[in-house]
Amino acid sequence: MRKTAIVTGASSGIGAATARRLAAEGFNVVLAARRRERLDALAREITESVPGAGRVVPFTLDVTSQESVDALAAAVGACHVLVNNAGGALGLDSVATADLEDWRSMYESNVIGLVRVTKAMLPKLVESGAGHVVNITSLAGHVAYEGGGGYNAAKYAAYAVNEVLRLELVAEPVRVTEIAPGLVKTEEFSLVRFHGDEEKAAKPYEGVPEPLVADDVADCVAWAVTRPPHVNIDRIDVQPRVQAAPYKLHRE
Secondary structure, three states: OOOEEEEEOOOOHHHHHHHHHHHHOOOEEEEEEOOHHHHHHHHHHHHHHOOOOOOEEEEEOOOOOHHHHHHHHHHOOOOOEEEEOOOOOOOOOOOOOOOHHHHHHHHHHHHHHHHHHHHHHHHHHHHOOOEEEEEEOOHHHOOOOOOOHHHHHHHHHHHHHHHHHHHHOOOOOEEEEEEEEOOEOOOOHHHHHOOOOHHHHHHHHOOOOOOEOHHHHHHHHHHHHOOOOOOOOOEEEEOOOOEEEOOEEOOO
16 A cells, blocks of 8 residues: 655645655655645646656645645545645844744744644544654754844744654654755745845855755655654755855855
């Protein structure tokens, strides 16, 4: 019997790459995100191009809406793997000049949304007998940097939730893994962070010869969830070779 994986934020970037990779690993995959047209296109792509792909189901999901998350939980029959990927960064302001709406939005998606989806799916994960929660956080959740206040705060909180969840589920058949990437170049992350300003969005990657790409993070997820059920990968920190910390990059 195929296992079922739910991937939030699956419409682009790390989420889409993770969905493709889990389908290739033999999972049925539920693609969950707000932009349905992108999900439909991704579902077709996976079904047509991934050899041996199982069921690929697009589901319109807003992790900041309890009604939306409840609908997902009601629609999904089984869940073996939950990848909490929805979230992101907004702005690069100092604390002194912080846009509090950006901070609130980041906290709602990166923390409250993660908890909302996890809470809704936990009964099914436990029922599976071998559940796995994978939380995509960031090195920003472990190392602070100037201008990162809002994103740091949200991802530090997501890290804390991850650690508490593992403690609370130690007697249950559910593994908990955190994947904390460094600099990843995707089509939208930086563009969203800088509210569509393409010039600003390009700057973090200037002179960086080989940043991570979404497939690199998806590879980490796939490795973690395909270990034997008694093996828990607590956390994977992954960054490009030319990065030593969120604020320390070699640029050519």
